[in-house]
Structures are given as structure tokens and as C-alpha cells.
Amino acid sequence: MTASVSIRNATKTYGPFKALDDVSLDIDAGEFIVLLGPSGCGKTTLLSILGGFTTPTAGSVLIGGKDMAGVAPASRPTTTMFQDYALFPHMRLIDNVGFGLRMRGLPKSERDDKAMGFLDLVGLKSAARKKPHELSGGQRQRVALARALAVDPDVLLLDEPLGALDLKLRRQMQDELKAIQKRVGTTFVHVTHDQEEAMAIADRIVVMNQGKVEDLGAPSEIYMRPKSLFSAGFMGEVNFLQGRVREAANDSARVETPVGTVVLPAANFISGKPAPGDHVTLCIRPEHFCEAASHSAVRLGEAHITSAAFFGTHFRCHLAPMAANELSLVAHMPQASTVTPGERIPLALDPSAVTALAAA
Amino acid sequence: MTASVSIRNATKTYGPFKALDDVSLDIDAGEFIVLLGPSGCGKTTLLSILGGFTTPTAGSVLIGGKDMAGVAPASRPTTTMFQDYALFPHMRLIDNVGFGLRMRGLPKSERDDKAMGFLDLVGLKSAARKKPHELSGGQRQRVALARALAVDPDVLLLDEPLGALDLKLRRQMQDELKAIQKRVGTTFVHVTHDQEEAMAIADRIVVMNQGKVEDLGAPSEIYMRPKSLFSAGFMGEVNFLQGRVREAANDSARVETPVGTVVLPAANFISGKPAPGDHVTLCIRPEHFCEAASHSAVRLGEAHITSAAFFGTHFRCHLAPMAANELSLVAHMPQASTVTPGERIPLALDPSAVTALAAA
Amino acid sequence: MAFDQQARTSDVLLHQGRLKRVLGSCLSWLYLACIYGFIFLPVAVLVLFSFQDGRLPVPPFNGFSLQWYEAVFADRKLTAALANSFLVATTSSVVACTLGFLAAYALARYKLPGSALQRGLLIAPMTVSYLIIALGLLAVLNTFGIRLSLWTVGIGHVVINLPLCFAVIYASMGDHHINIERAARDLGASDFKVMTLVTAPMLMPSIMAAFFLSVTFSWDEFIIAFLLSRFDVTLPVEIWSMLRSGLNPKTNAIGSLVFLVSVAVLLVLELALFGRSRKS
Amino acid sequence: ADELNALVWCDHTDPALIEPFEKANDVKVNLKEYEGTGAGLSILEQSQPGDWDVMVVDAVDVHRVIDMGLLGEMPADALPTADLFPELRMEENNTKDGKTYAVTEKFGYNTISFDKTKVDPKDMEDLSVIWSDKYKGRIALYDYYLPMIGLVQLGLGKKTADLSDADMPAIEEKLSAMKTVSKQVSDVVSSQTALATGEVDILVGGGEWITASLAKDKPDLDWIVPKQGAMRWAQSIGVMKDSKKPDLALKFVQYILSPEGQARLATSSCYWGMPTNQKAGEHLADEQKKALRWDDQPAYLKNTQLYPIPTAELDQKMQDAWTNMMQQ
Amino acid sequence: MTTATLEQSERRKAWALVAPALLWTVAFFVIPFLYMAAMSLWSRQGRDILRVWNLDNYARFFSESALLRGLTNSLEITLTVTVLSVLLAYPLAWIIAERVPKRWQRMALILAILPFWTSYVVRSYSWLLLLSKGGVINQALLGIGLISEPLEIASNRTATVIGFVHFFVMLLTLTIYSNLIQLSPNYRRAAADLGANAFQTFWHVILPLTLPGVMTGAFLTFVLCIGDYITPQILGGNNELVLPQIIMLQIGRRADFPMAAALSIILMLAVTAAYVLCARWLKIERA
């Protein structure tokens, strides 16, 4: 029903190119893990190493504690749900879902019963006799899920299952996916390049870049305390501000930046205890610029609004601080505020939300 | 260089099916208009009526004040940028961009010069001698833009020009598109089904549904004061709450809802002055539920958190109000808050941000 | 009123464009009529004179008679040739499709050294005239003392149809099918089962297209069948020798029959396939 | 059932001829047809010894086949030699060193066929009409070099039996002239088609074998032996040396030479021709006899000559001359 | 260790799958072809084949005008046929793709290639009956008084070309049509939008984009046409021989296989030359 996964120093090279570079990762049984990263970063490669479609150049994979080297996809306790669903176009839904059972030699009536059960689980019982091309994208995705679950895998591997859906349907399917995972308890390893999707469904997110794991943790952890510039940038819009540590106390440090001086808690320094003279990069999310009035805020002088666009929940503005005119900061202003390009506004910052990384 | 566009009662039927249903629309010269709507709502149809590729069944189109009936695409002051770019694959970029000039009989050296200028405008001067297949999606899009601009149209028609790009590139191209439009001053009519894109670039958005114009206005206007349930739902996540007007004063009205009673300013009633007994639907965006502490907020009793997911700038929660347990409301909770499913929180609402529409 | 006026002026404008278009489409239809006339002329004459009452399938048309159709059905050589043609066409097409499918599958799904060369080799017979293929085979078969028969004709037809089947099936084997096959393997299907239960059914439209193309070519092929057969001959060869042995409308009758049967088969297939393509 | 493999001219493929033999002897006769001795020898070269049991070949070429060691001896007394037209016994062709290898089975003439309503039959009495301008563009030439070159030789006033290298230049010149005035060079069916459709009015090389079967539908077609004479074709049948069923093969030969077989062969669907066995007359209808011109045979036989019998080199030369003529 | 064997077994499987097709092609195409190439260097001497390598056959080919004419006839006829067929088929395909309403297009296309399914031999023969002096065309034209003398269109090159063109127009219409409908309609719209008239759109955009398809079809036409024996044999009236006819004569009349092989190799070289000329447009690709 469910199993833990352990990836140890997995590397995959294609000629001189390292698609996967010494990746190690431990996944608990029943966890919902999301592999997140830009196109070409190796997510599919890692997933297909787990599924057994690709053999790693080096390293090993353990599922439920058993080494998977040389085990064919069919014999692994994994099932993959492919990005394009990979439904068999010439089979009815019930035959699609029952295919794995058929391969396991189940008699027809029994497998039809079971397949019906899984179609019911995903809410498509009434369409059992249709063919895949008669379904909408979202429905196909559910059939693919039912088919993968029907063989009762310990680990379900999902390669961008929601990539082809439009935004609205996507959000809806995310909720369903999460709900089904909770119900069946299977370990899910889910690949996506959409950070919103990752945050919405993951127990833990693995941020990948160029074949390496950049960051790893619960969604809020990665968003609020990214461990690398890449991770910070990938999880959402962010302003990078170069700075230098001026003074460092036990529990806080003073950092000098082009727009002013900020005192940050020591815990916000990801790369270790700050020391005077360290070059750091401050990561500031647009929503962390706040009204100067706020009590915990640090004032940073004034800034010009160079442009503003309404984004529904907020205005997205480009700001040019007076102290460093050449900088362009992105800040979110409240929906209710009236922002006019050219206006001057006071700039303030909530220091507890700022992360300091070693300068690149 | 630029011209106004006026569409009067345009209708297009395909057999019994109305692809476009009595659409009237006035566009100012130099405006950036976005046609927004779900797939199949008639956006492309409207655009190709403007471009002259489709003849309307009824109604007329005026561009720069001149009736376009019977005017061929080539003779119209419009150029279209197609969804698939339609770059001529056998021509180099410079020849693609220069094609329109060539058709106008410009000598080679002159048109090459001009084409070079437009390639420069879109930052592809150095690739002028490449063929389209050697370019990335984003680059192709820019060539298509350059080709369309090269013939100096008064109105540029863009059919989902960014549809094929990935999210990041898309956001980047949006900024560029907007910047170029500002520079050249041409009227842009841009089609998309991505509401974020629409908000990011439009001067005015036209929300379409089933061949009709549902809403029309600046992005913030449409987001904050949608004129129809469809428009409200399409522009972003929204909670619909059924209610009934109990009392109506001159400048405000009291509405009874399953979760409590809310007093709304009369201006928030889109469908006209409220009268007691009216059935209304309140549109409440998730970010408009606020901390009960806020001074302008209306308290609505308490609610259970049924599920919560971290979304970076906020937590997206599903709430079940105590007063109406069967309802499921979506609310955004601040990033800094700690939300645990099962917890009970006080529910409050900023009435000024709520829109009341006639009940469906 | 104003609206009416406007509508009328735009009508005039439309009218001018329409005139040009009408002229253009008139020319198109004229061309269409002429070329269809050209294409159907020999068939029409063929069918008409198959009903000729008399020995000469030339004008004037003497009257309507079915005697030549009777003659066709009474001619056991002709019926034998029909059966032979059918046998050779279907068998060689099945072999060509099978080999073509397997090769296309391997070359599309696996990275093999020299795969471009292999593809070239498999396609190569398409660029060589049938006569040369037939002569080469004839020479080699002679040297090895292999007796000419329907089998050797079949071998020749597989040689010419294999590239065709390979190309058609290979072209339809897109990368988007890879995941479907992986899914099947992932769900426990063996290689053989993947191929028979998933890949082949999935590609059935193009396999069928290749098969029918190949049947068509084999059915009508003359030179290979002529050079590589001895006693049992296929229809084109039999018709050829009928033609050499004297003039009579029997050849018209058999030609018309083949045509009518092919058209019927085509219609049935078309309806079946069309029905399917409309659904998807 | 036994099988018998026969290499034949197309007239033998008529089921009306073969089926009675098959039924009577419970065998299946496999027939492979060819045209022209070269083609037949070519097929034999591509075969294994024993592949063939019976062969039909131009009488004048029997020796070529004997010399290649392909034909087997037949018991002379098993054949109805006495019933044959004396001119068609052709011992010098069918026997060698006193052994009989083949027997003549059918004959006819390569001469001039024409549409008597379109041309002046008087003009056809002189062979020179085939290279004269009078009927330019209305003449078809039968596409078989041996009888055609023979006809030219006759037209030049010489005997085919004397044809040698030295005659070739003159012949080539006439061939060229013939090509110039002709419309086409064609095989049997194209010739028939051309005559029947009026594409041409004269067929050089034709004879009863072209016109007889069309007699009913095209009564205007006629043929004539010009005053210089014409070619006489004769085909022989023999048993192959390596045949695995010599007895059955002989039986087949006997059947073909029997009066019934001869009558059927004479009127076979592919082409008609005179039977060599005089007794076949009893089995032919009067109309058929008329089409074959049964009663005129003595006169024709007197005024016709056999095909030339070239050496290998001369044969090559003749073929080249023929090909050159076509390509001109 | 295990990884290596896994990949090896995959590869072995793949080889097993291509092997039958490759073996078939090698055994029944490559070897015969090489054998023929070798045989073209032997020669026929009287009744025997001289198995000594020499260039006699080729020398003979170039010295005998009748043989050389065969090649030039073949080339002239084939090129005429190819060009004419493309010129006739392209407009037909274009009209079907552009002018015929969508739902009738399939029907129109099938109609255009329907005669494909009459027997090739019978169809060629049918042309003979059509084109001859007493044939349908001449009788009809005489009947309506358009001509006073029958046209000389049978049993000559004209007839051969007509017979060929009839066949290849059908073939090319099919290939060109499938190319035309694969083009995005937006190309045409974009060109029109940028000011191109119908002709300019066709000349600058549609034609270049369909050229690869046309060239592929034309090359196939060339290959099939130059190697065909039936049509010239039935319709040409033997007034001039094409290479395949001469090849058949070598086999049929003299069993001169070496010469036939040499002529075949020459035919093959002509095809190769054609291939080289249009190679850059030819493409056989996976979708």
C-alpha cells in the first residue's frame, strides 16, 4: 500500500551532460513529495529512475528498503502517471483501468469489478464505456490516476499530471489529488514546474536545478527561508538586495544595503552565523514591503513608483528608492491603496520576513 | 499610425450557432484593449472580423471612422499577429519582417533597412539571417510582432500571442509587449484567456462569454466591481453568497445572508438601487475576509478551518462558517498567521469590497 | 434607414470582390470538370465497351450484351489468376506490414548504432525501378536454382512494399506514443504484450493504410509478377497475355469488374474509417 | 494427378485444347507461353534440367534446340507422319542423324493483311508496297524480326534460305524505308487493334492468324500472298530430353497431332493457323475451313518459303538491325 | 554490471526486431542488386556467358545509337511526363483543397484517384482504343467537326505520355493535396494581411512551402515512370524504344542477362542523378 523511498547519490549522464548530479533524497512512506524545478532540470529523469525506465549512471534507489537495481518497471512497487496521461486510446476506460490487472492475470469479471471501483473513486463510473478521446482533459487525468492506483502501487509517480489543464481546472484537480492521496495513503512523488501547485499539495517540496537538489522542506519553509538564491527566485517573485554585515551580535546582525541599514535576527542568516564584513544577499518578497506605519517595520526612506499594474489582490509596483535610484524594486501595494506612477511613497520593510543568503 | 475602432452590433452565426451575438464596442486610438474569455467564446471570431478574414453576418466595423465592409484584409489598416505566429518557415527573419514592405513594392535595400530596424526594436537584429525554426518560442513571437509592425498598421490584432510560452517567459513578454505598444502608439487588440495576462497589460479589458460582452472596463474596475457573475468568477477566485435585501436606505442597504447580516454601500449594488426583498448574490474575494480586529470589518461569527495550504503570499483556507455549516468559503489568511485545520477562527468581512449582483 | 443605406453601399463593395471571386471559381470548376473528364475517360470507355456486343471493343458501340462477363466467369485461367493475385497481394502485404512495423518500432523506440543508415537501407528499394528489382531477383533466383512460382512473386512484392509500409508506419510512430507504451510496461505488460495489445492497435489506422496501399500496389504490379512467375500468374500478367493473344472485350470486362469491386471495397472502408474519424 | 510442364506458344493455352487431354489422362498441364525462339531459349536457360517436358518451337529453330542438347528423341512410328501435308513433314528440320526430335504441328503465313475496303487489293500483290510511299502512315509492321526480314529478302527477289551477312546492308536499307512509311511496329494484339480501329489499313507480317479470328466482326479484312511469295511459319512440338515423364509428354504430342487436337489447335483462341494433319479437316466446320482457306493451301504452299535460319552471329545482326529500325 | 546487461538486452531486443526487415532487404534487394552490378561486367558470347570482368556491355551501350537512343527516349519521356503531371496535378490539388467545400474534399479526392483501381494494363490498353484513328476521341472530334483529319495521337510518344500522365496526375494530386491541407491557413491569412494578392501569396508562400512535397512526388513519378515497361509497350507502337523495353528485349530475345544488367545499372544511374538533383527537398521523417 505504501513504502518509503530512498535515493542515494543518483547520477545520470548523457554523454558529457549531467542530467542528474549526485542526488540523495529520503521520502517517508505515505508522504506527498513534489519535485519542483524549471524545464530541463532533471525532474523527469529522477522520476523515471524511480519508475525503472531509466538506469542511473551511478547511485542506487531503495523502495521499501529494497534495492531496485536491475528491477524492471513492471516488477517495481511503483506506478507512473505520465504527463500526457498515456491512456490507451483504443481501449474503453474500464479496459484502461483494468489493464494492469489483466496483465496480472485477473479474470475478466473480477478486473472489471475492480476497475469499476476505481472509476467510481475518481467519479467517472458512468463513463466507463467511453473511449479516452471522448473525455475532457480533467477527466482523462482522473482516468490515468485510477489506472495507476488500480494496481495498488506502494509509490505513485506523477509527471506533471496537471500540466495540460487550464488554471481553474488545475486548482480544482490539485484539491482532488491531495484528497485522494490522503484517502489511499500511498506515497506520491509528483513533478511540476508550477510553484503554486507545489505549495498547494506538497507535504514537502524538493526544489531542483540543473540536476541538483537546491532546497528541500515544507512549502512555507522554502518560501520563507529559501536555502539558495535559485530556490528563493523560483518559489515566487523576490527582490535581491546586496548588503554587507556591519555588526553581528549573538541573536541579530546589522546589514548595510544601498537603501539603508537593516537589523536582522541571526536566525534569518541561512548560511550560518553572520560575521562583520560578510557579503550577503537579502531576499525580500514584494509583499514584505509594508506601510511605514506598521510597528515592527524598518523605515528605508522614500521611493518613486515607476509603474504599477493592478493584479486583483494587489497592485504590483516597480519602485526606485531615492537612496539608490538605479535599483528597481518590485513591491505589492494593497488592493485598496491608490497608486499613481511618479508618486513618492515611504518605503518600509518587515525584517523578520527577510532572508539573508551568502552573496553570489 | 493609430486609429480608433468601432464595432456596431456585430453578429456572426454559423448555421444555428451564434459565435458572436450583437457585440458593440468602441476602442480609442492608441488604446491597449484585451479581449478576455474562455475558449470558444468568440474572441478569435471578433478579431478576424476586425482583420477582415471573416465577414460578420450582421453589424459593421469602423476603423478610423471608415466603414470596413467589403474591404479586404490587405487594404485594412490592421495587421494580425497569429496565435501560431505563421512565420514563413522558408524565409530568413529579415525577409519575414520585410514581406509586407516587399508586397508594397519597396526596393530591396530600403525594405531590408526598415526590417532591420524593426528586428532591432524587438532585440533580434543579430539573428536577422536565421530562419524561424532556429529560434525559441519567445523569439519567434517577437519576429511575428516585428513583421506585423513593419507595415505600420493603425491597429494591431494579436490572437493569443503568448499562449504557447511558459509562464516566466510569458510574464516577461507581457512587459515587452506593453512597452512596445507604448513606444509605437498603435492601437492593440489583444486576445487571451489568461486573466492575469489581461490585467497585466490592458488599458481596458473586454470580458466575453458565449459570443457576448459580459463586462468592460479597466482591470481594477472589473476585478473589484464585476458586472456579472461570470465576469466575477473569471477574473479570479470568488465566493458567491446568496442574500436578500432586508432594508434599503439611500446610501446603503442591509443584506441578510446565511452567515449573518451585512450592510453594504448602495454603490456596491451593480444592478441598480437595492429594494427590500431583492434577491442578490454577494461576490466576496478570498482576500476580503479579514481579521475581525480590523475597524471597518463586519463580524460574521466564527468558522472552522477545514483545510489550508500555504500559497507564499498567503494561506488559502477552506472555511465552514458555524452559522451555515454546509457552506464552504475560500479565504486568504496572512502569511504570518498560523492556520491549523480544525481550528476555529472569527470570521469578518470588509463590506466596501463586496459587490452585490442580482441573484442568478 | 441609415443602417439600410450603409448596408447597401457595403453590398456594392462586396459585389466587386465577389465578381472576381465568382470568375475565379468558374475557372476552377471548369478546370475541375476538364481534368476529371481526362481522368475518367479511359475508365468510362473501358466500362462501356465491356458491354460491347461483338468481338471488337472499338466504336461503334453495337449494343448491350453481358456475354463478355459470362466469358470472364467461365474462364478458369482468369479466375485462377484472380485468386492468385488476391493471395499474393494479401500475403505479401501482411509480410511487408509485419516486417515494416517491427523495424519501425525498433528504429523509433531504441537507439541503435547506424539507425540512419538502416532507415536509408529500408527505404532504398523505393527509389529503384521495379524492373531492376525484378531482374536482380531473377538473376539471383536463377543462380541458386530456385524455381519461379507465386512465392517468388510474393518475395518481390514484399521487397517493393516493405519500404512503403515501413515509411508509413514509421511516420506515424510519434514520440507521444512512448509514454503510452511505458505505461503499459509499468502496469506489467511484457514486451510482446506491449506490442500486440498497445502499440499495434494504437497505430492500427496507419498500419491499415500501409496494408491497403501495399495491397493496391501488389495487385496492380506487372513487371515483377511477369518476370518472377512461371505457371501460376497474377491478374495483370494474365491480362497481359490475354491482350497479346487477341483483341476482345473480355479484357474490358475483367478490368471493369476489378474496378467495380475495388470501388465497393473502397467505399466500405471509407465509410468505416470516415465513421471513425468523425467520432474522434 | 500428374503434372506436365509445357513451354508453348500462346495458342496452346486455350482450355478448349488442353482440357480434353487433361481429363482423358488425369493430368494437369502447366503452360508457360512465350513468343519468339530467343525468348523460349531464354526461359530454358533460366530453368533447371527436368523442369520442362514438352516444348513448342518454330520449326526452323528445332536444330538450335537439338544442338543445345535439350530435345529428346521420339519414336518415329508413334507419330502420324503420313497424315501430314507433305510440305510440312520437314524432315530436314525435325530430325537429325536419322532421329526424330520434333514434329510440325501448325503452320501459316506471314504476309500482308489489309482492309480491302480501304486499300486497292491489286497493290497488295507486289511486296514492294511495304516500302512504297503509297500507303504511308497506314502500315503496321509485325514485331518479329525473323519473318519480317525474310519478307524483305523475298521482296528483294532472293530466297530466305540463302540469306547471309552479305544481304544485310540491302535489307537494312529496306527496313529503314519500311519504318519511314509505317505507322507502328506492333505485337499481335496491337496489330489487331490497329487494323480493327482503322489506325492502319495494312499489316505486314500478318496472315490468317491475325484475320481469321476477326472474320466475323471485320469481314473486310483480307490477306494475300504476293507474287514474290511470302513467309511460311511452321511450329514444331517435341519432348524435352531431361523430361521426367517422357511417356506422358509423348502422349501429349500425340494428342496435339491427332485430328481432334489439330482441329482445336487450328482454331485456338489466341490465333488460328493451318493444322499440319490433313485429317483435321474432318473436325473443322466449313466456315472455319473457309476462314483458314483450306482449299487454297496447295497454291500457298508452293509460293511460300520458310523462315531464314541464321547463325548466332547473323541472328545477332538481324536483331540489331531490327532494333535499329525501331529506334530510327 | 546489472545496468550494462539491462541496456545490452534492450539493444539485443531492438536488433531482433529490425533484423527480419533488414535481412529481407539485404537478401532480396541488396544482394541481387550487387549481383546484377557484377553481372553487368560479364558479357554474352554466342550461347555462353563469359564470366570475365570487362566493360564490353557499357562500351556497346555507348557505341550503339539504338541503345543510347533508348536512354535519351526514356529521359525525354520521363521528364515530359513528370513536368506535365505536376503542372496538371497541382491546380487540381489546389482547387480541391481551396475551392471545394470542406466536407466534399474527401469525396473529390477519392474521385480523382478512383481510376487508380482499374487494372493498370487494361487502363493503358483502354487509352489505345481512345486515341486511335477510329477511336473515341477522334470519332468524337470528327463528329462535331472540330477536325477534318484524324489526329495522329496513338502509337507514338504522344500516346505514351498521355498514358503516363493519366496515371501520375492521380498519384501527384494525392501527395500535393496532403501537403496543401497540412499548411496552417494562417500562412495564407498572414500573407494576405501583409498586402499580398492571391498570386503573390501563392508564389511567395504556398508554393515554397509545398515544394518539398511536390519534389517528393515528382521524384517518385520519375522513378516509377522511367522504369515502366507496360505503357510504352502498349501505347508507344514500338516507334521508339525506351530503356525498359530494350532491357526486356535483351532478356526475351537473347537471354543476354549481362547486357540487361548493364542497362539496368545505367537506368539506376539516371534515377540516382534525379535523386541528387532533388535530394535537398526530399524528406522522409517521423511526425
Ligand SMILES: Nc1ncnc2c1ncn2[C@@H]1O[C@H](COP(=O)(O)OP(=O)(O)OP(=O)(O)O)[C@@H](O)[C@H]1O
Ligand atoms: N535521452 C536523453 N539524451 C540526452 N539528453 C537527455 C535525454 N533525456 C533527457 N535529457 C536531458 O536531460 C535534461 C533533464 O531532462 P528531464 O526530462 O529530466 O527534464 P525535466 O526537468 O523533466 O524538464 P521538463 O519540465 O521540461 O519536463 C534535459 O536537459 C534533457 O535535455
Ligand SMILES: Nc1ncnc2c1ncn2[C@@H]1O[C@H](COP(=O)(O)OP(=O)(O)OP(=O)(O)O)[C@@H](O)[C@H]1O
Ligand atoms: N468556421 C466555423 N464553423 C462553425 N463554427 C465555428 C467556426 N469558427 C468558429 N466556430 C465556433 O465559434 C465559436 C467561437 O469560436 P472562436 O474561435 O472565436 O473562439 P475563441 O474564443 O477564439 O476560442 P479559443 O480561445 O479556443 O481560441 C466556437 O464555438 C467555434 O466552435
Ligand SMILES: [Mg+2]
Ligand atoms: Mg519532464
Ligand SMILES: [Mg+2]
Ligand atoms: Mg481563438
